[in-house]
Amino acid sequence: MRSVLRVALLGLALLARTTVAFLSGGSGISSHVNITGTALLQEVTKACRIVIEEAGHKFQPTGSSAEELVQACLGPTATGEVSGAKFRSALQEIYTQNGLIDRDFVNSAPHHFNSEAFLEGRGLITEGMVAIKANIRKENFQAARETLGRILHTLQDFYSHSNWVELGHNEPYINLIRPDLPLENLADVYTATCSDCEKGNCPNPFLPSILQEKKLTSGYMGVFYASKPKGKCSHGGESDLTSKIVPRGGINKCERRLDNVGPHNTAVNIATSASVQLLENLRLAVGDKEFLRMMGIARSAVVCFVVDTTGSMSDDITEARAVVNEMIDSKKGTQDEPSEYILVPFNDPDFGPMIRTTDPEKMKEEIAKLKPHGGGDVPEMCLSGIQLALTGAPSGSHIYVFTDAEAKDIELKDTITALIRRTKSTVTFFMTSSGRRRRRSTAAEAFEQYKNLSLASGGQAILVSKKQLPQATSIIRDTSTSALVTILQRAVNPGKKETFLFTLDESIKNVTIYITEANVFSLTNPEGVSQSNSEASGKLGTIQTVGNLRRIRLNDDHGAGTWKVLIDSLQPYTVKITGQSIITFIYDFVEMFKGPHPGYAVLSGRPQAGQPSTLLLSVVGKKGPSSLTVGNIGLVTLSGLVAVNISKMTDMGNGDILVTVDEVPEGEFLVVLTGKDKESKSEFMRQSTTAMSVSKVNIQAVVSSNVEPGKSLELPFNVMTQGAGGIFSIIAKNDREFPMTYPKSLSLTTGGNINDTLTITPPARTPSGTDVTVTIEARSSNGVDSNYVILRLSVVNKITDYVPPVCEVVEVLAKDCPEDVSDCGPFQWEYSANITDGNGTGIDSISLRQGNGTLTHTPLENTIIQAKYNASCCSQIVELIAVDDVGNVGKCYHSIARSGGPPAATFSLSLWFCLLVSAFIVRT
Ligand SMILES: *[C@@H]1O[C@H](CO)[C@@H](O)[C@H](O)[C@H]1NC(C)=O
Ligand SMILES: *[C@@H]1O[C@H](CO)[C@@H](O)[C@H](O)[C@H]1NC(C)=O
Numbered sequence: 058m059r060s061v062l063r064v065a066l067l068g069l070a071l072l073a074r075t076t077v078a079f080l081s082g083g084s085g086i087s088s089h090v091n092i093t094g095t096a097l098l099q100e101v102t103k104a105c106r107i108v109i110e111e112a113g114h115k116f117q118p119t120g121s122s123a124e125e126l127v128q129a130c131l132g133p134t135a136t137g138e139v140s141g142a143k144f145r146s147a148l149q150e151i152y153t154q155n156g157l158i159d160r161d162f163v164n165s166a167p168h169h170f171n172s173e174a175f176l177e178g179r180g181l182i183t184e185g186m187v188a189i190k191a192n193i194r195k196e197n198f199q200a201a202r203e204t205l206g207r208i209l210h211t212l213q214d215f216y217s218h219s220n221w222v223e224l225g226h227n228e229p230y231i232n233l234i235r236p237d238l239p240l241e242n243l244a245d246v247y248t249a250t251c252s253d254c255e256k257g258n259c260p261n262p263f264l265p266s267i268l269q270e271k272k273l274t275s276g277y278m279g280v281f282y283a284s285k286p287k288g289k290c291s292h293g294g295e296s297d298l299t300s301k302i303v304p305r306g307g308i309n310k311c312e313r314r315l316d317n318v319g320p321h322n323t324a325v326n327i328a329t330s331a332s333v334q335l336l337e338n339l340r341l342a343v344g345d346k347e348f349l350r351m352m353g354i355a356r357s358a359v360v361c362f363v364v365d366t367t368g369s370m371s372d373d374i375t376e377a378r379a380v381v382n383e384m385i386d387s388k389k390g391t392q393d394e395p396s397e398y399i400l401v402p403f404n405d406p407d408f409g410p411m412i413r414t415t416d417p418e419k420m421k422e423e424i425a426k427l428k429p430h431g432g433g434d435v436p437e438m439c440l441s442g443i444q445l446a447l448t449g450a451p452s453g454s455h456i457y458v459f460t461d462a463e464a465k466d467i468e469l470k471d472t473i474t475a476l477i478r479r480t481k482s483t484v485t486f487f488m489t490s491s492g493r494r495r496r497r498s499t500a501a502e503a504f505e506q507y508k509n510l511s512l513a514s515g516g517q518a519i520l521v522s523k524k525q526l527p528q529a530t531s532i533i534r535d536t537s538t539s540a541l542v543t544i545l546q547r548a549v550n551p552g553k554k555e556t557f558l559f560t561l562d563e564s565i566k567n568v569t570i571y572i573t574e575a576n577v578f579s580l581t582n583p584e585g586v587s588q589s590n591s592e593a594s595g596k597l598g599t600i601q602t603v604g605n606l607r608r609i610r611l612n613d614d615h616g617a618g619t620w621k622v623l624i625d626s627l628q629p630y631t632v633k634i635t636g637q638s639i640i641t642f643i644y645d646f647v648e649m650f651k652g653p654h655p656g657y658a659v660l661s662g663r664p665q666a667g668q669p670s671t672l673l674l675s676v677v678g679k680k681g682p683s684s685l686t687v688g689n690i691g692l693v694t695l696s697g698l699v700a701v702n703i704s705k706m707t708d709m710g711n712g713d714i715l716v717t718v719d720e721v722p723e724g725e726f727l728v729v730l731t732g733k734d735k736e737s738k739s740e741f742m743r744q745s746t747t748a749m750s751v752s753k754v755n756i757q758a759v760v761s762s763n764v765e766p767g768k769s770l771e772l773p774f775n776v777m778t779q780g781a782g783g784i785f786s787i788i789a790k791n792d793r794e795f796p797m798t799y800p801k802s803l804s805l806t807t808g809g810n811i812n813d814t815l816t817i818t819p820p821a822r823t824p825s826g827t828d829v830t831v832t833i834e835a836r837s838s839n840g841v842d843s844n845y846v847i848l849r850l851s852v853v854n855k856i857t858d859y860v861p862p863v864c865e866v867v868e869v870l871a872k873d874c875p876e877d878v879s880d881c882g883p884f885q886w887e888y889s890a891n892i893t894d895g896n897g898t899g900i901d902s903i904s905l906r907q908g909n910g911t912l913t914h915t916p917l918e919n920t921i922i923q924a925k926y927n928a929s930c931c932s933q934i935v936e937l938i939a940v941d942d943v944g945n946v947g948k949c950y951h952s953i954a955r956s957g958g959p960p961a962a963t964f965s966l967s968l969w970f971c972l973l974v975s976a977f978i979v980r981t
């Protein structure tokens with residue numbers, strides 16, 4: 058394994074130098090990522106411009122970085138800092154899934170448009186588009202991003218793996234995203250397509266007849282077997298075993314070589330346009346705002362409350378309600394205003410449903426509806442509630458749990474830890490002491506459990522009396538900001554006197570120190586000024602004491618430099634220092650994979666013990682990564698031990714750094730980054746929020762398709778261990794309580810592996826677009842070692858309606874418009890059209906895309922919808938977008954500009970027509 062990794066890394070370093078290749082992998086090395094990134098940035102910019110201009114502002118990014126784009130996109134009205142981290146994470150997620158097609162489906166022809174699998178390849182794109190639209194409508198953005206990354210790969214491969222370029226095309230093949238249009242003139246399996254190329258690389262090896270008849274073909278690829286139909290082209294390259302069979306050679310344009318610069322570049326350009334077309338269809342179908350939310354562009358704080366509603370919780374619910382209301386009112390109009398609210402009630406034995414809304418008033422209403430009831434002496438379904446929140450909320454959310462009792466469902470704790478690590482969300486517990494009679498030890502034990510969960514997530518566990526709860530909730534206001542960063546985090550156990558050094562940079566604001574379970578401490582600034590725990594309001598900050606928590610807010614004029622906090626306690630304690638800053642980083646543990654197109658995959662579970670681990674880290678600065686210099690990257694255990702064995706750091710460009718650590722420390726650890734901000738010349742220090750740990754067990758699984766309601770999906774998985782063999786229990790959970798069957802235990806030997814299958818069956822009534830998160834855990838019989846894999850799959854109806862809405866022009870009344878456009882001022886024109894959904898289930902929305910006039914239409918429930926548009930003769934173009942229930946997009950376009958007019962005037966008055974441009978639809 059070690060040597061495999063070395064080889065992969067070496068390969069990567071080589072690739073990094075040759076740069077442009079249609080290879081998957083990191084941004085610095087791959088055309089797939091570059092094409093995907095270019096297309097995404099282009100569409101995001103378009104969506105941002107529209108949204109900002111519709112709000113009456115000017116769209117003015119200060120530069121081209123992702124960070125500056127986000128800043129400009131969220132508009133000038135909101136005050137406060139905004140972080141580009143969520144956008145960077147969204148991009149990274151799409152890139153990774155894009156690359157994974159080369160690992161998980163390396164030998165599947167349709168995923169790469171290899172071996173003339175054109176219909177099947179388009180089927181994947183079609184199916185993916187349906188799923189993405191359904192997911193976005195249900196706000197399942199992560200599922201949407203993952204599918205998007207995958208189908209973009211397939212779409213892009215078409216231009217590299219087929220002869221589309223050699224047939225002389227300069228534009229995308231629109232039919233690949235229009236399942237209502239036929240794929241025509243495909244070379245059949247008996248038609249020879251290539252001539253022999255002995256030396257392996259020949260420009261344009263296609264048979265003249267193929268080119269003359271404009272027959273579409275693609276290269277055969279054999280990863281495991283060297284066979285192909287007679288006379289067919291090969292994909293080519295070392296890993297394609299068919300390339301040695303006559304006709305030899307290969308037709309792929311994956312890499313740029315001296316002899317194929319032209320075709321390679323053309324393929325890249327068309328693949329980029331094709332990706333843009335696909336994204337545009339998506340954007341029109343779901344709307345600009347939802348498209349941007351999918352891309353992680355929203356005021357980024359999402360607040361999520363998980364509230365115990367049993368009988369004794371009346372005071373707590375009142376407080377939760379007060380915090381929500383106060384937060385909504387005080388943060389309105391700032392960048393800190395949460396972009397989304399989530400509420401999950403739990404009781405016994407019920408929990409949920411999860412309420413999600415972007416509307417603050419709706420959140421107020423929902424939380425007002427919570428009424429304490431039932432319960433009594435029984436503990437509650439706390440972890441089930443948290444599980445709903447973790448799977449439903451976007452990654453990196455802040456989850457606040459209000460309860461006064463132990464969790465009955467504590468057996469879920471490993472699943473919860475797995476979800477915390479996967480989502481990097483934080484969980485903070487407010488546990489109040491209830492009047493309920495119960496053994497003291499039970500309450501203490503329950504709190505221990507909550508402490509462990511909060512610690513793993515980088516949250517807090519606060520134990521307070523019901524009376525003091527209102528003071529404790531200030532922590533919620535601290536964390537609901539879009540640019541929260543962690544500067545230092547430690548858990549000291551057993552307790553001892555210790556000094557913690559931390560660096561504050563110029564960018565950092567609202568610095569807060571949280572100490573739990575320790576009363577004696579002192580704080581010293583870079584000038585040597587100190588403040589002790591006894592000075593509630595001192596020269597450095599204000600100290601608030603509530604329950605087991607000390608919260609120290611530094612004064613606004615705190616200086617930059619190295620600070621010290623000394624804590625003196627013999628009890629185990631925790632310390633955490635946070636602030637607000639745009640300078641931050643995102644990271645994932647990854648594993649390299651080999652094959653024809655090497656790359657890396659994000660680990661869904663814990664990294665392997667006793668082996669080098671690789672992480673992909675991306676720095677985020679105010680003006681993009683180029684405004685920062687990276688200093689040290691390291692791993693540090695929660696208790697403070699530093700692992701310095703970073704054996705390799707590869708700069709992948711764009712702020713992405715691949716880091717290999719030879720030996721990961723035992724126990725829970727965090728990622729640490731230091732560096733310098735070039736503009737302010739100040740040193741910064743950041744830590745990851747979520748704790749991670751390694752495991753000797755490894756479990757792998759891949760979701761290869763969506764599942765239809767009422768149908769079963771088989772999920773093969775593989776378990777192996779480097780540790781002691783024996784019986785391992787398999788524990789699988791899903792957040793929708795869909796029925797599952799799987800082996801409850803497996804017998805493993807050291808170094809051995811076992812394949813098995815989990816079957817999941819969503820009930821027939823499951824709405825299309827629902828996503829389900831499946832956690833499969835493998836645990837050794839003594840419980841010492843375990844690992845998990847988290848899978849997300851979408852339940853999507855089989856769709857047969859690919860026909861976009863149809864627009865029929867009824868009338869254009871423009872005779873009043875003067876010939877000379879400069880006289881247009883006082884005159885009006887009118888346009889009317891009938892819009893229908895053909896054979897489909899109905900129109901979902903009609904909107905105005907271009908034109909400064911007014912649009913009215915009859916109710917959408919009608920079979921024929923009559924749309925009317927009026928505008929000044931100065932506004933010469935109208936474009937209406939109609940989207941049907943399954944996301945097919947139809948356009949009505951009309952221009953009254955006369956030929957010879959301004960550039961927009963491509964159509965003369967008599968030449969009215971209606972384009973049904975995009976209609977991407979989707980499904981096999
Ligand atoms: C794609 O590559 C070009 C040329 O190397 C580079 O200028 C551009 O920034 C890259 N785009 C993205 C999104 O990575
Ligand atoms: C909490 O975590 C610590 C350290 O990992 C462990 O020793 C302890 O048993 C855990 N407590 C509970 C209640 O699980």
Ligand SMILES: *[C@@H]1O[C@H](CO)[C@@H](O)[C@H](O)[C@H]1NC(C)=O
Nearest residue numbers: 393534535537538566567613
């Ligand atoms: C950060 O500090 C500023 C200035 O003191 C204050 O106005 C703002 O409310 C603080 N933000 C948070 C989230 O506490």
Ligand SMILES: *[C@@H]1O[C@H](CO)[C@@H](O)[C@H](O)[C@H]1NC(C)=O
Nearest residue numbers: 774775776809810811812813
């Ligand atoms: C499990 O499946 C993988 C991939 O198909 C294969 O490489 C491996 O040998 C299988 N393991 C066993 C024990 O059959």
Ligand SMILES: *[C@@H]1O[C@H](CO)[C@@H](O)[C@H](O)[C@H]1NC(C)=O
Nearest residue numbers: 865866867890891921922923
């Ligand atoms: C448009 O719809 C109206 C109402 O259904 C119908 O009367 C009219 O004939 C339609 N016009 C065209 C051109 O289809």
Ligand SMILES: *[C@@H]1O[C@H](CO)[C@@H](O)[C@H](O)[C@H]1NC(C)=O
Nearest residue numbers: 859860861863894895896897
């Ligand atoms: C509607 O369905 C009929 C019969 O299934 C078919 O012949 C017709 O072409 C369809 N029309 C459209 C616009 O898809």
Ligand SMILES: *[C@@H]1O[C@H](CO)[C@@H](O)[C@H](O)[C@H]1NC(C)=O
Nearest residue numbers: 907908909931932933934935
């Ligand atoms: C709408 O008005 C804006 C500014 O007034 C102008 O730039 C734009 O071209 C107009 N759009 C159309 C379709 O006429």
